[in-house]
Amino acid sequence: MRALIVDDEKHVRDAIKLLVDWSAFGIDDVLEAADGESAIALIAEERPQIVYTDMMMPNTDGLSLLRWIHEHAPECKTIVISGHDDFEFVRGAVKYGGMDYLLKPIDAGQLHEITEKAVQSWNEDERERLESQMRSIRMNSLRPVYRDKLLSSLVDEPGSYYDAKASFAQEFPELAEGAACRIAVVAADTMHGKLRDKFAAHTDLLLFSLTNICNEMIGEPRQGFAFRYWNTHYPIALLVWSRPERLPQLLESINDGLHRTFQARVEFGVGDAHPFPAGAKRSFAEAETALRHRNLLKRTAWIHPFDPNEPSRSAELHFSDFDDQVRLAIRSASKEKIEEAIRGWIERVRSTNAVTMEHLDLWKHEFQVLKSRWVKEFFPGDDAEKRLPLESADLPIPLNDRGELSLERWQEEMTDSLVRLAELVRKAAQQENNLIYDIAKYVQSRLDSDISVQEVAAHFYLSREYVSRRFKQEFGETISDFILRHRMERAKTLLLNPSLKIAQVAHMVGYDDEKYFSKVFKKAVGATPAEYRRKPGD
Missing domain, CATH: 3.30.70.270 (Reverse transcriptase/Diguanylate cyclase domain)
Incomplete structure (x- = not known):
């Protein structure tokens, strides 16, 4: 907001400037005029929201100034500060919209109170003007x-x-x-x-x-x-x-x-x-x-x-050049590593000295493409794209207060986006590890039944390919090999009980056919179940 102090005495203008806590009212520019004529020129040029004016001044007096403001700048809030307790002056101030009539010497408390009222009144009027404009748009x-x-x-x-x-x-x-x-x-x-x-x-x-x-x-x-x-x-x-x-x-x-x-x-x-x-x-x-x-x-x-002869500023720098560095930083789930990788990218951008909208669009596109690629790598399941953090496809340009591209804010936005992705990767990896061990426990609990990879995948609502790949990554063997190994270990333990028939043991480890069980057992252990049972020390 702006305020204007109009008085032909400089010491009065200085006193008003000192007595009001301008920043508390959101007023960041205080103008001065020594008479009504120069005040009119300033109001027309600078459009202040609040005007403090004396009444007795050379050239154009306070009453004439109030009349001009009433006609040409009615949104202004006016406060009269005068050394003359004159009825005609007071009546003129009221007639032309003055908010108050303060007498000199100036009382600091009164000045603060009426300034607060003037600011509140202007803000309320401004809101009404905005609402009126909105109504005008609709009408x-x-x-x-x-x-x-x-x-x-x-x-x-x-x-x-x-x-x-x-x-x-x-x-x-x-x-x-x-x-x-x-x-x-x-x-x-x-x-x-x-x-x-x-x-x-x-x-x-x-x-x-x-x-x-x-x-x-x-x-x-x-x-x-x-x-x-x-x-x-x-x-x-x-x-x-x-x-x-x-x-x-x-x-x-x-x-x-x-x-x-x-x-x-x-x-x-x-x-x-x-x-x-x-x-x-x-x-x-x-x-x-x-x-x-x-x-x-x-x-x-x-x-x-437009300059048809302007040389093209083609992008010599590509975000894809930082693919490995950024991808490894995300994989590490370290905010510091991600900040370091993005800081390196921003420094390269800063060294170019010129960034056009075409460059920015290209780099933003590359950023989104690489993020999609990383998501598919980190989350190889069918719903990989659903893992991508929700972000607008058309993000606004990060700007500083002057409306120029802020590399600092862009760096923060990119870092925050990748930190969120890294956190998803970390949580997903943790969840996936827990899930694979849950699968292993489920398989061990079902060794006495005819269990298959397809059944396991269906039970956990996953694809057969995903379960097979992740299981082997975690345990170093396929699910089929895992089932066979644990069945054989259980069978060896059960064969130590002489009261159990081999057919019973076969059934207890998931084989309905005793002959087929014996064949599988011999291939895995090197002896038939009967031979294994007769071996001394076993």
């Missing part, structure tokens, strides 16, 4: 949406102009076939932090406000039209048909207006001028290209004209 949405769709269709397919030629003539009578037209697009992906924070929960309201400001700056008679483009991640475009060579200057004016209103600017990509309607699509594509080729690490300009 007046049909015609703007229709215009947006007309122009969006034109950009996608210039031939649509001829199908809707009558509508274009009605909505945009200034547009003429064959006239030069030029398109600029707003870079919503690198929008300034103040804009993003102000409209954090109201993206539609932000885009609505930006579009309206652009159209207000275009002015009358219309030089062009700003519209919502629905088909890409560049949601606002400006089509200009009058003096298209001056589009960059118009965009500078729009940014100045945005800065006065929101203390923020936006980046624009600008295409070349081409004949309407066929050239609209080409100009839009050029504007997109200009934004995709800009350096996200360091902003050098707010306006980015």
Whole structure:
């Protein structure tokens, strides 16, 4: 927020500045004016939210200033601080919306109290203004949406102009076939932090406000039209048909207006001028290209004209080059190893000195592809993809407060994502080890029945291939060999009991056919069951 102190005595302005705890009220900019005339100029330029004013001043007095604010900046909250206890002054302050009339010498407690009320009142009004704007969007949405769709269709397919030629003539009578037209697009992906924070929960309201400001700056008679483009991640475009060579200057004016209103600017990509309607699509594509080729690490300009002679910045660095290092770090389940691997990647990115949107899209795609590959490697079951941590496929660009690419935040995002994956790998490995031992116990409990690998897999709701592979990885033998070995060990123990017949022993270890049991036993032990029973010492 901003405040303005208006008084012809400097020591009074200094006193007010000292008595108010500005930061406690969220006021980070305090302006000063020595009279009403200079105050009017400052209010028109800086749009402060709160104005403290004296009444008796040279040039334009306090009453005239209040009248001007009431007419031209009614959202301002005004507080009168005067040395004159005059009824006419008090009545004028009330008439023109003054919140209070304080007498000099200034009482610090009163000043703090009325400042708090003024801030609360302005915040409440601001919320009402936002809600009113939202209502206005809903009430007046049909015609703007229709215009947006007309122009969006034109950009996608210039031939649509001829199908809707009558509508274009009605909505945009200034547009003429064959006239030069030029398109600029707003870079919503690198929008300034103040804009993003102000409209954090109201993206539609932000885009609505930006579009309206652009159209207000275009002015009358219309030089062009700003519209919502629905088909890409560049949601606002400006089509200009009058003096298209001056589009960059118009965009500078729009940014100045945005800065006065929101203390923020936006980046624009600008295409070349081409004949309407066929050239609209080409100009839009050029504007997109200009934004995709800009350096996200360091902003050098707010306006980015398309340059057909600009050398291509192909990506010489690939995240896939770090495949082994990152994969091993994930396998280790060590946060420190993952941080080290990603830090190495970020340092390589930083050394390039320039990162474009094309580079970033490529690297993000490589990151997602490698993650999918690692998941299939770490979780070889049929549901491997379900193991991938849920993340948006179109994550926003990690930005600093200036709207530039923040490698530090990107590093944090990548590290956090892989740490979550590593934790899943660790838990899954632990669960799988427990599961394999549960399978072994289950097999041992079923040695007296006709058990198979397929039955085991079905019991645990796993595929036969997965159970076989993991079992052998853990125990160094197949399930069939494991079953045979434990059956033979149990059979040898049972044969030591002379009261048990061989047929009974065979049945107790899962064989219904005594002859087949004897054959298997001899092959495994080197002697028939009868021979094994007669061996001395056994």
